[in-house]
Every structure is written in structure tokens, then in C-alpha cells.
Amino acid sequence: MKGNEVIAEAAIRCGCDGYFGYPITPQSEIMETLMAREPWKETGMVVLQAESEIAAINMVYGAAACGKKAMTSSSSPGLSLKQEGLTYLAGAELPCLVVDVARGGPGLGTIQPAQSDYFQATRGGGHGDYHLLVLAPASVQEMNDFVALGFELAFKYRNPVMILADGVIGQMMEKVRLDDRVPRWSDEDIERISGEWALTGKKNERARHVVTSLELDSYKQEEFNHKLQAKYRRMETEDVRHEELSCDDADYIFVAYGSSARVCQKSVQLCREQGIKAGLFRPITLYPYPRLPLQALARRVKGFLAVEMSAGQMVDDVRLAVNATAPVEHFGRYGGVIPTPDEIVEALKKQIIKA
Amino acid sequence: MSVELKEIIKEENIVYRKTPALTGNVMHYCPGCSHGVVHKLIAEVVEEMGVRDKTIGVSPVGCSVLAYNYIDIDWTEAAHGRAPAVATGISRLHPGKFVFTYQGDGDLASIGTAEVMHACNRGENIVIIFVNNAIYGMTGGQMAPTTLVGQVTSTTPRGRDVKLNGFPMKITELLARLDGTGFVTRQAVHTPPAIRKAKNAIRKAFENTKKDKGTSFIEIVGTCSSGWKMTPVEANRWMVEKMFPEYPLGDIKDI
Ligand SMILES: Cc1ncc(C[n+]2csc(CCOP(=O)(O)OP(=O)(O)O)c2C)c(N)n1
Ligand code: SF4
Ligand SMILES: [Mg+2]
Numbered sequence: 001m002k003g004n005e006v007i008a009e010a011a012i013r014c015g016c017d018g019y020f021g022y023p024i025t026p027q028s029e030i031m032e033t034l035m036a037r038e039p040w041k042e043t044g045m046v047v048l049q050a051e052s053e054i055a056a057i058n059m060v061y062g063a064a065a066c067g068k069k070a071m072t073s074s075s076s077p078g079l080s081l082k083q084e085g086l087t088y089l090a091g092a093e094l095p096c097l098v099v100d101v102a103r104g105g106p107g108l109g110t111i112q113p114a115q116s117d118y119f120q121a122t123r124g125g126g127h128g129d130y131h132l133l134v135l136a137p138a139s140v141q142e143m144n145d146f147v148a149l150g151f152e153l154a155f156k157y158r159n160p161v162m163i164l165a166d167g168v169i170g171q172m173m174e175k176v177r178l179d180d181r182v183p184r185w186s187d188e189d190i191e192r193i194s195g196e197w198a199l200t201g202k203k204n205e206r207a208r209h210v211v212t213s214l215e216l217d218s219y220k221q222e223e224f225n226h227k228l229q230a231k232y233r234r235m236e237t238e239d240v241r242h243e244e245l246s247c248d249d250a251d252y253i254f255v256a257y258g259s260s261a262r263v264c265q266k267s268v269q270l271c272r273e274q275g276i277k278a279g280l281f282r283p284i285t286l287y288p289y290p291r292l293p294l295q296a297l298a299r300r301v302k303g304f305l306a307v308e309m310s311a312g313q314m315v316d317d318v319r320l321a322v323n324a325t326a327p328v329e330h331f332g333r334y335g336g337v338i339p340t341p342d343e344i345v346e347a348l349k350k351q352i353i354k355a
Numbered sequence: 356m357s358v359e360l361k362e363i364i365k366e367e368n369i370v371y372r373k374t375p376a377l378t379g380n381v382m383h384y385c386p387g388c389s390h391g392v393v394h395k396l397i398a399e400v401v402e403e404m405g406v407r408d409k410t411i412g413v414s415p416v417g418c419s420v421l422a423y424n425y426i427d428i429d430w431t432e433a434a435h436g437r438a439p440a441v442a443t444g445i446s447r448l449h450p451g452k453f454v455f456t457y458q459g460d461g462d463l464a465s466i467g468t469a470e471v472m473h474a475c476n477r478g479e480n481i482v483i484i485f486v487n488n489a490i491y492g493m494t495g496g497q498m499a500p501t502t503l504v505g506q507v508t509s510t511t512p513r514g515r516d517v518k519l520n521g522f523p524m525k526i527t528e529l530l531a532r533l534d535g536t537g538f539v540t541r542q543a544v545h546t547p548p549a550i551r552k553a554k555n556a557i558r559k560a561f562e563n564t565k566k567d568k569g570t571s572f573i574e575i576v577g578t579c580s581s582g583w584k585m586t587p588v589e590a591n592r593w594m595v596e597k598m599f600p601e602y603p604l605g606d607i608k609d610i
Contacts, residue, residue, distance in 0.1 A: 017448055018444065018447060018448050020444065046447045046448060048443070048447060050440070050473075051469055051470075051472075051473035052469060054437065054440070054469075054470075055437070055440040055443075055469065055470055055473065056440075058433065058434065058437040058440035058441045058444065058470070059440050059441070059443050059444035059447070060444060061431075061433070061434075061437075061440075061441050061444060062413070062431065062433075062440070062441035062442060062443060062444025062445040062446075062448075063444035063445065063447070063448045064444075065431040065441070065444075065445065066411075066444075066445055066448055066449055068448045070444065070448075084434055085434065085437070088433075088434045092431070092432075199411050199429040199430075199431060199445065199449075200429065201407075201408040201409045201410065201411065201428075201429055201449075201452060202407060202408055202410075202427065202428050202429045203408050204408070208423070208427050208428055208429055208430065209429045209430070210423045210429075210430045210431070210432070211430070211431035211432065212414075212423065212430075212431065212432035213432070214420060214421075214432055
């Protein structure tokens with residue numbers, strides 16, 4: 001199946017309550033697949049084409065405020081428009097899932113794949129001190145897996161979760177094992193899971209629920225920000241994910257996520273064939289970033305090459321983690337261009353090995 | 356012959372009481388502001404229909420952002436102008452609930468034009484309460500899309516000039532033209548008869564939700580004494596003389 005189609009299928013199967021989206025290449029198949037599947041007949045899941053990405057994310061906000069599993073998807077220019085909604089979701093502590101199948105920018109840019117949304121994904125993206133929890137799939141299987149995982153984490157932290165994919169992963173066809181169907185949450189489930197805050201209609205025995213990100217008292221707003229920061233620290237201890245390939249004996253390490261990581265797998269193999277002990281460190285959560293395991297590697301390797309389909313965004317996090325313990329360089333192709341395994345190996349030799 | 360106060364305050368003498376759907380929190384609105392009256396009417400309607408436990412409100416960005424402090428129901432606050440999209444999300448996933456937005460003219464007719472147009476065009480089964488005071492009250496009295504020609508605001512200090520700023524926007528008439536709206540009306544709350552009519556309109560809008568009659572849209576032409584720099588009495592007079600000719604009261608559509 002195609003990565004985008006798998007997102008749609010996984011959403012239905014994990015009991016998602018509502019999808020709201022606006023067409024944009026290279027991810028339109030997500031909504032198209034949902035519309036063709038008509039999940040409202042099967043599970044009652046709502047699928048609605050909104051008038052804009054702004055409306056779509058605000059529909060997600062409304063659905064999420066009711067304690068429902070709500071999601072949207074888009075690609076880079078659409079993500080820019082969703083940032084307002086995302087900061088409100090984070091500020092109101094609402095769980096939801098956002099999929100970004102990124103393409104090249106800036107501006108209207110290109111419809112070809114890119115990883116230049118890293119900053120807007122991991123730094124919050126909108127105004128205020130907040131973060132999304134960001135998952136970066138590197139296969140169609142992970143497109144499937146991260147939908148259910150994304151909702152789980154979104155509700156664990158009451159925070160928006162983003163799946164940051166790119167045009168390669170979205171359009172790629174691979175074999176995939178789909179999850180078993182999980183029924184949508186009943187009213188009782190929502191009462192049990194989110195009964196303290198969800199909008200379910202004020203019953204006599206409880207106080208009214210108010211979902212808002214407004215706090216006029218700056219001391220209380222600071223206190224709320226402390227709470228958010230504590231939540232992000234908890235993510236850092238409990239939900240950092242990464243994967244290592246041939247790192248145990250490696251002298252040099254490629255750091256790459258998503259489709260860049262797939263290309264780097266081949267580069268590792270090419271290096272090994274040439275007698276260069278290379279490995280691949282693949283962050284799976286981009287926020288929180290797997291800082292500690294990278295730091296541990298930095299103490300014993302000769303250098304890192306951050307490989308991205310961008311002019312250099314994730315490399316900042318590599319540098320922060322490595323903290324000058326070992327050399328860190330960046331190699332990128334961007335604007336919709338995908339790097340080849342060979343040019344990555346050449347870049348490693350030229351920029352890091354330098355022999 | 357003198358009458359003791361406690362002889363007057365008796366159950367059988369009570370002709371008016373605060374509806375329990377109002378929280379009792381002291382409202383932050385300026386003297387002469389229309390928002391408080393509109394809140395009261397919504398609270399009364401929800402209480403009288405017995406649907407407090409099924410009603411969800413969406414408050415805007417504007418002076419009425421804190422509406423959730425006053426009406427004792429479940430609420431969410433929406434980003435500036437986005438309330439109709441938020442209400443869409445709620446209503447689609449809670450088909451049996453009474454979902455309404457409460458929005459000012461800047462919120463609904465300027466930054467939120469797209470959201471309100473499309474919610475109405477889809478015929479979302481929601482109620483939209485639109486308080487048009489021809490100004491941005493909350494941010495200190497700047498021009499709104501509904502500001503009258505010649506009206507002085509802090510960003511039109513010499514009066515609204517159509518060459519520069521265009522014309523007062525009659526968004527309510529525009530929305531009435533969309534097939535998705537079922538009931539569209541313009542009301543005011545400046546006199547007891549007007550208040551009764553406005554309340555009937557709100558009641559009808561909520562009843563329409565039960566019948567799934569499309570989007571119900573109620574504009575309330577209101578005052579902003581602070582933004583207009585008038586006393587409450589002057590503001591009411593100005594509203595009747597200047598605003599009603601531009602924004603005539605009455606039902607625009609009722610199917
Ligand atoms: C995105 C965004 N832009 C601007 C503002 C500032 N702002 C707050 S309220 C408001 C206008 C409110 O006017 P209106 O909707 O007419 O409500 P009123 O206060 O008159 O009831 C503006 C521009 C904001 N909060 N968010
Ligand atoms: S500024 Fe205007 S709209 Fe705001 S509370 Fe005062 S009178 Fe009401
Ligand atoms: Mg106003």
C-alpha cells in the first residue's frame with residue numbers, strides 16, 4: 001500500500017472519530033482514501049473536507065475539545081496555515097494527530113519531497129513556548145504504526161502529536177501489516193479517559209468544563225507554562241525513540257530521519273564495502289530529540305554527518321546533543337531533490353574523514 | 356403606615372429572577388454594553404428549554420471572550436474568527452447537542468469571514484449569535500467591517516472613508532443568500548420589547564437545531580458605549596438613529 005493510503009486505513013482501524021482536511025499534494029490520497037472508504041458507514045467516523053487548512057485544524061480543535069480522537073493532514077504550505085490552530089491546541093492542552101507529508105519550499109515551492117519543515121514541526125511552529133510531540137516514519141509500516149501510537153501519546157500528554165513524513169514516504173508503496181480494528185470510544189470511554197475536561201454537556205453534578213488557552217493573570221500564565229514545560233521534560237524521559245544501525249563499532253555516524261534515513265542505510269552499506277566503519281543513527285521522535293543516546297555515541301566516534309533534505313535544520317539538534325565532543329557536519333539536498341547514497345558517502349569523506 | 360422590607364420580599368411577590376443558567380459571576384462589561392443582555396437571553400433560553408446539559412458554547416476573541424464565565428454550560432474558546440469551524444467539529448461529533456457560537460463583528464465579519472461563510476454554506480446544525488457593535492470593542496475601538504460611513508474610530512479618526520476603507524459590510528444579508536442557512540434575523544436589545552423579540556429569535560434558533568433546519572444566524576445590533584465614547588443613553592440613541600437605518604431589524608430568512 002501507499003504511505004498516504006495507510007494513514008487513512010490506520011485511522012479507521014484505530015477508532016479515529018473525525019478527520020478534517022484540505023487537499024494538497026503530496027498527501028491528498030489520505031482524504032481521498034477516506035472518502036472512498038466511507039468509514040462513517042462502518043465505524044461512524046466523520047470525514048469532512050474543510051474550506052481551508054485553518055478551518056480544518058479548528059474543526060479538529062472542536063472535536064478534540066469533546067475528548068474525541070480527531071486528526072488532520074496536510075503538506076508544508078498547509079502546515080504553515082495550521083500553526084495558529086496548533087498553538088491554540090497546545091495552549092488548551094488538547095490531544096490530536098496532525099500528519100505533515102512535507103514538500104519543498106519556501107513559498108509554494110515544489111510538490112517534490114523535502115524535510116525543510118523540521119523547524120516548524122519541532123520548535124512549536126506557532127507563537128508561545130510549546131512543542132508538538134513529533135514522530136518521523138521511515139517506512140510505510142511506520143506510517144501505519146504511528147497513527148495509533150500518535151493518538152496514544154496525544155492522550156497521554158494531552159498535547160498535539162505530529163507525524164512528520166515527506167513526499168517519499170507518502171507516495172511510496174511497501175508491504176504493510178495493518179492493525180486489528182479497535183472500536184471508537186463510547187461516551188463511557190470518553191468519560192473515563194477525559195471526563196475531567198472534555199465537553200460532553202454540563203451535567204448537574206459537575207462544574208462546567210471550559211476549554212481555553214486564555215489566562216489574563218500573567219503569574220497564572222507563567223504557572224501554566226511551568227506545567228507545559230514539565231510535560232515536555234516528561235516526554236524527554238518517557239517517550240524518546242530512536243534506532244541505531246551498525247553504530248556499535250562505528251567510527252562515523254550518519255544522523256538522518258525519515259526518507260533520508262532510508263537512503264543512508266544504503267550509504268552505510270557502501271561505506272562498509274569500502275572499509276569505512278559507518279553507522280546510522282535515526283531519530284524517530286524529532287521532538288523530544290534523542291539527545292542522550294547521541295551524546296553517548298559522541299564520546300567514542302570520530303564524527304557525525306547530519307543528512308537531511310533541507311539546508312540544515314536537524315543538524316542544530318545534533319550539534320546541541322554532541323556539544324562539540326566530536327565534529328558535526330551537515331549534508332543536504334533540498335528544494336525537492338533526494339540525495340543519492342553515493343553522494344552521501346562522498347560528503348562523509350570530504351567533510352568528516354578528510355583523508 | 357410603613358411596610359417592612361421582608362414583607363415585600365416574598366415568594367409570591369417575585370416577578371423576575373436570575374436564571375440559574377447564569378453563573379452569578381460579576382460581568383466585566385462596561386455600563387451600557389449589549390453583551391451582558393445577550394448572555395442573559397441565551398442563558399434563559401437554554402434553561403427554559405431544559406437543554407443546559409446538551410448545550411456547548413464557543414466563545415470568540417473579542418470582549419465576549421470570557422462569556423464562559425457567565426453562562427453555566429460547557430464552553431470552549433476559539434481562535435479569532437474560527438468559532439464556526441470549531442463549532443463544526445463539535446457539532447459533527449456530537450450530533451445531538453445544541454452547539455452555538457457567540458461572535459463580534461471583527462471576529463465574524465473580518466478575520467472569520469471564510470469560516471462563517473462555509474459553516475453557513477454547509478448548513479452546519481449550529482446557532483450563530485453575532486453581536487454587531489460596529490467597532491472592535493476589546494482592542495480599544497478600531498474600525499470594524501461594520502463601522503458606518505463617517506463613523507469615527509481610533510483607526511478612522513476622521514471618519515470611515517469609503518474610498519479608503521470600503522463600505523459597512525452587511526454580512527447577515529450575505530449569509531441569508533446561502534442555501535445552508537435556515538433562519539436569519541437581525542435583532543436588538545435596547546428596549547424591553549426588543550429584548551423579548553430577540554429572546555424569541557434565540558429560542559427559535561435553538562428549536563431549529565432540534566429540527567436540523569440548517570444554520571440559524573442571529574445578528575444583534577448592539578452598543579459599545581466605551582468604543583463609541585458615549586454614555587449608555589447616548590449610545591442607545593445613536594444606535595437607533597444611525598445603525599438601524601443601515602442594519603434594519605427583522606427576519607431576513609425563515610424557512
Ligand atoms: C489573530 C489575532 N489578531 C488580532 C487579535 C486582537 N483582537 C482581539 S479582539 C479583536 C477585535 C474584536 O472585535 P469584535 O469581534 O468586534 O468584538 P467586540 O470586542 O467588539 O465585542 C482583535 C482585533 C487577536 N487576539 N488575534
Ligand atoms: S468595550 Fe464595548 S463591547 Fe467591550 S465591554 Fe465595553 S462596551 Fe462592551
Ligand atoms: Mg465589535
